[in-house]
Amino acid sequence: MPAPLLVPALVGVAFLVLPLLGLLIRAPWSDLWPQLTQPQVGQALRLSLVSATLATLVSLVLGVPIAWVLARSTLPGRSVLRALVTVPLVLPPVVGGVALFLVLGRQGILGRYLYEEFDYTIPFTTTAVVIAETFVAMPFLVISVEGALRAADARFEDAAATLGANRWTTFRRVTLPLVAPGVAAGAVLCWARALGEFGATITFAGNFPGTTQTMPLAVYLALQSNPEGAIVLSLVLLFVSLATLLLLRDRWLGRSGAPLA
Amino acid sequence: MSLRAHVVVQRGALLVDVDLTVADGEVLAVLGPNGAGKSTVLRVLAGLLAPDGGRVAIDVPGGELVWDGDQRHVPAHERPLGMVFQDHLLFPHLSTTDNVAFGLRTRGVRKAQARTTAAAWLARVGLAEFGDRRPTQLSGGQAQRAALARALVGEPRLLLLDEPLSALDARTRLTVRAELRRHLAEFGGCTVLVSHDPVDAMALADRVVVVEDGVVVQEGTPAEVARMPRTDYVARLVGLSLLPGTASGTRVDLDGGGLVWTGEEAAGEVFVAVRPETVSLYLARPDGSPRNVWALTLVAATPHGSTVRCDLDGEVPLTADVTATAFAELGLVPGAQVWASVKASEIAVYPR
Numbered sequence: 001m002p003a004p005l006l007v008p009a010l011v012g013v014a015f016l017v018l019p020l021l022g023l024l025i026r027a028p029w030s031d032l033w034p035q036l037t038q039p040q041v042g043q044a045l046r047l048s049l050v051s052a053t054l055a056t057l058v059s060l061v062l063g064v065p066i067a068w069v070l071a072r073s074t075l076p077g078r079s080v081l082r083a084l085v086t087v088p089l090v091l092p093p094v095v096g097g098v099a100l101f102l103v104l105g106r107q108g109i110l111g112r113y114l115y116e117e118f119d120y121t122i123p124f125t126t127t128a129v130v131i132a133e134t135f136v137a138m139p140f141l142v143i144s145v146e147g148a149l150r151a152a153d154a155r156f157e158d159a160a161a162t163l164g165a166n167r168w169t170t171f172r173r174v175t176l177p178l179v180a181p182g183v184a185a186g187a188v189l190c191w192a193r194a195l196g197e198f199g200a201t202i203t204f205a206g207n208f209p210g211t212t213q214t215m216p217l218a219v220y221l222a223l224q225s226n227p228e229g230a231i232v233l234s235l236v237l238l239f240v241s242l243a244t245l246l247l248l249r250d251r252w253l254g255r256s257g258a259p260l261a
Numbered sequence: 262m263s264l265r266a267h268v269v270v271q272r273g274a275l276l277v278d279v280d281l282t283v284a285d286g287e288v289l290a291v292l293g294p295n296g297a298g299k300s301t302v303l304r305v306l307a308g309l310l311a312p313d314g315g316r317v318a319i320d321v322p323g324g325e326l327v328w329d330g331d332q333r334h335v336p337a338h339e340r341p342l343g344m345v346f347q348d349h350l351l352f353p354h355l356s357t358t359d360n361v362a363f364g365l366r367t368r369g370v371r372k373a374q375a376r377t378t379a380a381a382w383l384a385r386v387g388l389a390e391f392g393d394r395r396p397t398q399l400s401g402g403q404a405q406r407a408a409l410a411r412a413l414v415g416e417p418r419l420l421l422l423d424e425p426l427s428a429l430d431a432r433t434r435l436t437v438r439a440e441l442r443r444h445l446a447e448f449g450g451c452t453v454l455v456s457h458d459p460v461d462a463m464a465l466a467d468r469v470v471v472v473e474d475g476v477v478v479q480e481g482t483p484a485e486v487a488r489m490p491r492t493d494y495v496a497r498l499v500g501l502s503l504l505p506g507t508a509s510g511t512r513v514d515l516d517g518g519g520l521v522w523t524g525e526e527a528a529g530e531v532f533v534a535v536r537p538e539t540v541s542l543y544l545a546r547p548d549g550s551p552r553n554v555w556a557l558t559l560v561a562a563t564p565h566g567s568t569v570r571c572d573l574d575g576e577v578p579l580t581a582d583v584t585a586t587a588f589a590e591l592g593l594v595p596g597a598q599v600w601a602s603v604k605a606s607e608i609a610v611y612p613r
Contacts, residue, residue: 155350158309161337162344163364164415170338173363177354 020238027235028228035232043210044218045236051126051214052194055133056141059190062134063141064183068171070142071149082146089139096135097203104131104204128205129212133194141183141190148182149175185248192244196237263287264419264451267330268305269314270298277301277475278315283419283451285320290454290466290483294494298475299455303423305329306453307344308337319418319451338367340419343412347424349404351396357407358383358392364415382410386440402433409444420445422454426461438464459498463487471495489611490534502579504533508610519576522552524606530613537570539607540581543600544591554602555579559593573601 028035035041069075070082088096104111104122114120122128156178160170176183198216205212207221215237222230264283271277277298283289293299304310306317308328316330328335343364351360361379366372383392386406388399396404405425412420425441426434442465445452456462462469463483471479471486471494479491490496496503506515508527514520521533541547547554557575564570569588571581579601583591593599 153350155346156352158307158337159344159346159350159352160363160367161309162307162340162342162421163411164338164367165363166336166338166367169367174352177352180354 023231023234023238027231031228032232032235035229036236038229040209040218041229041233041236044213044215044233047126047129047210047213048195048215051129051133052137052191052197054130055137055194056187056191058130058134059138059141059194060183060187063138063186063190064145064176067142067145067149068175071146072154072175085142086139088136089143093132093136093197093199093201094203097132097200100128100132100135100200100204104128123204124206124208124212126205126211129201129214132200132204133197136197136200137190137193140193141186144186144189145179145183148179148186151182152178188244188248192241195240263320264306264318264453266302266306266317267315268302268312268317270301270305270310270312272298272301272475275475279470279472279475279477281453281470283453285451286449287468288445288452288454288466290456290462290469291472292456292459292462292469292486292495292498293472295457297472299457299472300423302472303344303421303453303455306419307342307421308335308340321418341415341417342419342421343415343417344421345405345408345412345423345425348428349396349401349408351399351404351408351411353396355396356392357388357394357396357399360396360407361411361414364411368415379410379414382414383407386410386444400433401429402437405429405437406440409441413444413448416450418450420448420450420452422452424456424458425454427456427458441465459487459495488534489532489609491532491613496534500537500580502535502537504535504577505613506531506533511605513610515577517576517578519555521577521608522605523608523610524604525610527610527612531610532613534609534611535579535603536607537580537582538568539603540573540579540583541602542571542581542583542587542591542593543602546600547602552605553608554600557599557601559595559597559599561595562588562593573599577601579603 066085070078101108101123103109106112106115106121106123111122114122122131152175156174157170160174165173196216197214198220201212201214202217207213207217215233219230219233219237222233263285264281266281268277268279275298279298279302281289291299291302301310305312311334312329317328318325318330319328327333328340351357352363355363358376358379361382362375365375365378380392383389386409388403388407391399391403396407399407426438429437438461445465454462454465466483469481469483469486470477471492473492473494479486479495486495487499490499490501490503493503504515504517504521506513506521508529508531510526511523512520513523513531513533523533555575555577557573557577557579559571560574561572562569564585565582568582568584571583571593573579573581581601
């Protein structure tokens with residue numbers, strides 16, 4: 001192997017791996033259990049899991065149809081639509097949080113009516129957490145499912161049509177089962193992204209233990225007052241991320257091509 | 262006549278404009294080279310593609326149903342048809358039985374009933390024990406038979422076959438073709454078969470329509486088309502040399518400049534068709550009876566089973582089949598000068 005490639009590659013790997021090793025080395029292993037069983041930790045973990053799962057469900061319900069429109073419809077301006085939908089991928093999350101606040105906040109463009117008509121405010125509630133996470137994570141699902149739809153053989157849909165299936169039946173009984181591995185992979189990516197969400201959440205939902213303080217927020221807060229606690233919380237998130245990655249590789253990504261081929 | 266279709270579609274630079282009629286119980290083969298527009302015609306008949314013009318209508322008890330034309334387009338899923346695709350397109354996530362039952366389920370048949378009917382159809386195509394298998398666990402021939410059962414299970418008015426045998430290996434193809442022939446004979450609706458293989462078309466169809474560059478260039482029974490091709494494409498398919506010329510009695514002056522004597526008399530513009538196995542080759546000008554003797558140049562020679570197919574050029578361009586032994590004895594190489602002769606009585610002549 002040529003050194004001009006090998007050396008930077010090794011440096012790069014070290015750069016990516018060393019911080020994680022540091023986390024493991026500095027972890028207060030003897031003190032782990034008491035730290036983990038603190039009520040604050042359990043609360044944050046539960047809130048994180050629940051809100052990330054809800055955000056993933058919302059993303060599935062809204063994102064799969066978006067992916068279908070992008071991949072299958074002949075709607076004009078689809079490329080513009082795709083660009084709009086994927087903006088949150090590159091947008092700094094904190095900007096997303098500000099944008100959500102301007103629209104859904106108590107004085108926001110839509111939020112004002114919610115407040116005036118129904119006396120309901122979204123910001124600084126668990127709902128806000130789910131909305132912020134969905135905003136940031138849904139594009140991952142859309143991109144993944146759209147890719148799966150494009151890769152799936154559309155002629156199966158022709159075959160379904162000649163067998164009397166209208167487009168909705170075809171979607172439910174043929175298209176969706178065919179792209180199920182892609183949908184699952186997208187959902188896992190989306191869930192992982194929602195779990196790690198920080199910027200949009202703290203901006204739009206605030207940082208209230210029990211209602212809006214998710215794991216990443218708890219880590220950030222703990223780092224100022226209780227660094228050991230921050231390390232323990234980080235370990236939990238690292239573990240969840242690694243588990244997700246393994247799940248993706250073994251259960252879906254590794255085999256996704258096989259059943260379709 | 263039961264299916265009447267005038268299909269007009271612009272596909273890029275190709276304008277497809279094809280007229281078809283198919284009677285109940287009749288099998289019509291649409292034969293043509295790749296890119297001639299025959300699959301496009303089939304997609305229009307299926308309702309998968311809206312034509313740019315023309316009209317597609319099918320007779321039903323008490324009148325006719327307009328599928329395309331008169332400002333309407335009936336989508337595929339509302340047409341009572343079945344379609345078999347080249348690579349079967351069985352749904353990979355469903356069992357074979359559920360694949361066959363699919364068309365019944367979408368048309369409102371209850372699940373248990375649909376599965377019973379599907380199983381009966383699988384038995385009819387010889388796949389009774391394979392119902393629980395996934396399509397990926399079937400061989401190519403089995404999958405294509407399951408696809409046929411799936412297309413026929415709903416008792417369609419129109420059966421569309423898109424190159425149904427071309428993805429199969431030679432042996433499987435033979436058996437599936439024979440079975441397909443039997444099922445088509447039992448099928449009471451209209452059948453349109455698209456193929457680029459003349460053997461499929463000849464073996465399965467009652468009538469053949471040849472489409473080239475988007476238009477019909479010849480129509481007739483398989484025997485007529487095989488005996489009297491009207492274009493070079495068809496002639497090549499059925500293995501004949503086709504020579505246009507002008508006849509006067511038994512003498513035909515070819516458009517290319519040569520002269521051919523025929524057994525039958527004809528007049529005016531004609532085609533002359535020569536079967537390769539009737540052509541004899543000699544190194545020296547042969548003596549004796551044949552009136553048709555031409556000096557030609559060997560352009561190419563390809564082994565073809567126990568014979569060698571020789572492409573000859575000159576004033577009467579011909580293809581000749583000679584035995585491998587004869588070819589070796591003649592010691593021919595491309596570029597060699599040969600004498601070719603054909604008995605006048607072996608040459609077909611028919612009006613253009």
